[in-house]
Amino acid sequence: MAASKASASPEPATATSPATSRPLLLSGNEAIARGAREAGVRVATGYPGTPSTEILETLVRLDPGRQVYVEWATNEKVALDVALGAAMGGARALCAMKHVGLNVAADTFMTAAYTGARAGLVIVTADDPGIHSSQNEQDNRLFARFAGVPLLEPADSQEARDFTVEAFDLAERFDVPVLIRTTTRVSHARGVVTPGHLQVAPVLGFERAPGKFVMLPSNARPRHRALLERLEAMTREVEASPLNRIEWRDRALGVVTSGITYHYVREVYPEASVLKLGWTHPLPQGLSREFAAGVGRLVVVEELEPFLEEQLRALGLAVEGKAWFPRDGELTPETVRHGFERAGCLPASESRPLSSGQTATRPPVLCPGCPHVAPFVALRQLGAVVAGDIGCYTLAATEPLLAMDSTVAMGSSIGMAIGLARSGGATGPVVAAIGDSTFLHAGLPALADAAYNGTRVTVLILDNATTAMTGGQAHPATGTTIRGDAASVVDLPAVCRALGVTSVRVVDPYDLAATHLALEQAVASPGVSVVITNRPCVEAPAKVRDHPFHVIAERCTACQACMNLGCPSITWSEGWHEERRKVLIDVGTCTGCTVCAQVCPMEAMVPVPGWSPKR
Ligand SMILES: Cc1ncc(C[n+]2csc(CCOP(=O)(O)OP(=O)(O)O)c2C)c(N)n1
Numbered sequence: 094m095a096a097s098k099a100s101a102s103p104e105p106a107t108a109t110s111p112a113t114s115r116p117l118l119l120s121g122n123e124a125i126a127r128g129a130r131e132a133g134v135r136v137a138t139g140y141p142g143t144p145s146t147e148i149l150e151t152l153v154r155l156d157p158g159r160q161v162y163v164e165w166a167t168n169e170k171v172a173l174d175v176a177l178g179a180a181m182g183g184a185r186a187l188c189a190m191k192h193v194g195l196n197v198a199a200d201t202f203m204t205a206a207y208t209g210a211r212a213g214l215v216i217v218t219a220d221d222p223g224i225h226s227s228q229n230e231q232d233n234r235l236f237a238r239f240a241g242v243p244l245l246e247p248a249d250s251q252e253a254r255d256f257t258v259e260a261f262d263l264a265e266r267f268d269v270p271v272l273i274r275t276t277t278r279v280s281h282a283r284g285v286v287t288p289g290h291l292q293v294a295p296v297l298g299f300e301r302a303p304g305k306f307v308m309l310p311s312n313a314r315p316r317h318r319a320l321l322e323r324l325e326a327m328t329r330e331v332e333a334s335p336l337n338r339i340e341w342r343d344r345a346l347g348v349v350t351s352g353i354t355y356h357y358v359r360e361v362y363p364e365a366s367v368l369k370l371g372w373t374h375p376l377p378q379g380l381s382r383e384f385a386a387g388v389g390r391l392v393v394v395e396e397l398e399p400f401l402e403e404q405l406r407a408l409g410l411a412v413e414g415k416a417w418f419p420r421d422g423e424l425t426p427e428t429v430r431h432g433f434e435r436a437g438c439l440p441a442s443e444s445r446p447l448s449s450g451q452t453a454t455r456p457p458v459l460c461p462g463c464p465h466v467a468p469f470v471a472l473r474q475l476g477a478v479v480a481g482d483i484g485c486y487t488l489a490a491t492e493p494l495l496a497m498d499s500t501v502a503m504g505s506s507i508g509m510a511i512g513l514a515r516s517g518g519a520t521g522p523v524v525a526a527i528g529d530s531t532f533l534h535a536g537l538p539a540l541a542d543a544a545y546n547g548t549r550v551t552v553l554i555l556d557n558a559t560t561a562m563t564g565g566q567a568h569p570a571t572g573t574t575i576r577g578d579a580a581s582v583v584d585l586p587a588v589c590r591a592l593g594v595t596s597v598r599v600v601d602p603y604d605l606a607a608t609h610l611a612l613e614q615a616v617a618s619p620g621v622s623v624v625i626t627n628r629p630c631v632e633a634p635a636k637v638r639d640h641p642f643h644v645i646a647e648r649c650t651a652c653q654a655c656m657n658l659g660c661p662s663i664t665w666s667e668g669w670h671e672e673r674r675k676v677l678i679d680v681g682t683c684t685g686c687t688v689c690a691q692v693c694p695m696e697a698m699v700p701v702p703g704w705s706p707k708r
Contacts, residue, residue, distance in 0.1 A: 182296070213264035250282070559633040
């Protein structure tokens with residue numbers, strides 16, 4: 094795999110190195126940023142989401158001279174609208190998001206395929222097979238087919254760079270947005286990349302073209318036909334594209350594959366002939382037929398949906414695929430080998446462990462001092478039914494907090510809370526719990542709905558002044574831009590009031606009693622109420638480190654009150670008989686948030702004597 098070649102790089106350099114033909118050691122995300130920069134991108138937008146986030150962050154680092162306008166948008170639809178507008182103005186534009194982000198942007202995406210753009214518009218969807226850090230594992234290759242746009246699937250960092258450069262040209266040649274689909278392994282694995290030189294792509298300038306950009310029905314109908322004609326033209330071009338290639342080896346077995354699975358196939362079955370596809374929509378039909386005719390047996394190896402397999406079958410080719418390889422989860426060299434064994438292509442091997450070593454399971458936990466803990470302790474005490482959302486606070490659904498009843502998609506909490514309240518079936522006060530970034534992403538319309546329709550719900554906005562879950566990105570309520578420049582700050586209480594909420598409380602979540610009281614009063618309010626907790630994330634912008642606490646062992650009765658906070662700094666003493674065990678605080682990681690001291694009935698938690706911040 095490309096990642097293993099990385100260490101052989103003679104002079105590891107970074108994506109931020111100046112234009113050079115020296116090899117660089119880059120992740121797929123860094124390589125996309127590099128490719129976009131080389132292609133003369135002028136506007137780059139996105140919303141953070143694993144595994145895509147580093148694309149825009151790298152672009153900022155690559156461009157200290159600020160020739161590219163880069164922004165974190167409030168959500169993926171806004172990001173795509175901005176990018177489409179930029180391309181309409183004649184500037185090459187890049188828009189990056191994780192796979193579920195394309196659901197949010199889909200409204201624009203589907204029609205942008207009709208309008209096309211004046212300058213190249215490239216959209217990156219970073220998919221997450223295996224659900225390492227997402228709410229689902231949808232296969233966004235289907236989106237390319239759905240919208241009718243070209244789809245490029247890089248297999249490693251070099252291709253991530255090369256395909257990005259190519260994508261801008263394709264987008265302009267065919268007047269259509271191009272979708273680049275990566276997966277976690279391509280986005281995050283590092284490989285050696287031979288870069289090119291920075292191109293200057295002039296801004297073509299805006300030209301009024303209502304027939305192309307005003308999608309009234311009378312314009313949209315011909316633009317749809319035009320899209321189908323462009324697809325026809327692409328169908329011819331894709332046949333000769335160097336992004337697809339046949340590698341003839343042993344002709345008994347021919348494997349069709351794309352993306353990272355190409356490397357798995359090569360590793361597991363190096364003798365097989367391979368049709369390696371990089372441009373997968375529209376499919377190169379002639380090349381596929383030629384390959385099928387040249388091999389004894391045709392097998393597709395692809396992650397998630399039978400996207401290639403079904404298209405090959407529709408050509409009348411006898412093809413196998415999902416009969417042997419799983420349709421869910423991430424493929425690995427082991428699962429690919431296992432599939433070939435089941436298909437009878439490789440001899441059955443001794444059952445071997447899937448991984449060489451044993452790793453302890455380590456479930457994710459909230460950080461020591463995380464300001465999200467206390468509000469969920471209060472909600473549990475209030476017996477609330479909690480419609481949750483997506484962010485670090487989603488961990489409140491797990492042991493020991495167990496204080497969240499749903500998590501579906503970004504912004505869903507408030508709408509679902511409205512539905513729960515209107516169902517009449519909730520067993521307690523109905524609360525929506527949503528982070529500040531998520532609230533600005535997709536919570537505002539739902540809060541307006543609650544206020545407008547007078548639904549009795551409480552909305553808890555967990556304002557930690559960052560997008561913590563994805564690594565601490567700025568958003569419109571943090572006061573900075575992606576480049577760290579000062580920006581206007583959305584006044585969250587004022588926004589809630591402006592949407593029609595009259596009951597708005599702001600509280601410090603490190604004050605457990607005040608947080609409890611605020612939520613208790615809010616759920617007792619007749620209509621929609623909002624409680625905003627406002628403590629910065631302990632990790633951003635700088636790690637918060639206050640006076641740490643320790644436990645006076647003689648006072649501790651091991652009552653578990655502090656254990657139920659789930660703070661990773663709190664552990665049991667070791668080597669004690671269970672009845673005599675005591676709580677310990679790891680002074681090295683304790684941030685001094687004081688919440689454990691507030692829940693301890695024995696006043697056993699006290700500041701460490703003689704601690705100084707310098708130590
Ligand atoms: C549509 C979509 N876009 C992006 C993401 C990635 N993502 C997960 S949670 C989150 C935001 C978290 O920020 P916030 O709501 O402020 O909560 P925090 O993690 O700071 O507690 C993002 C961007 C996603 N899951 N879905």
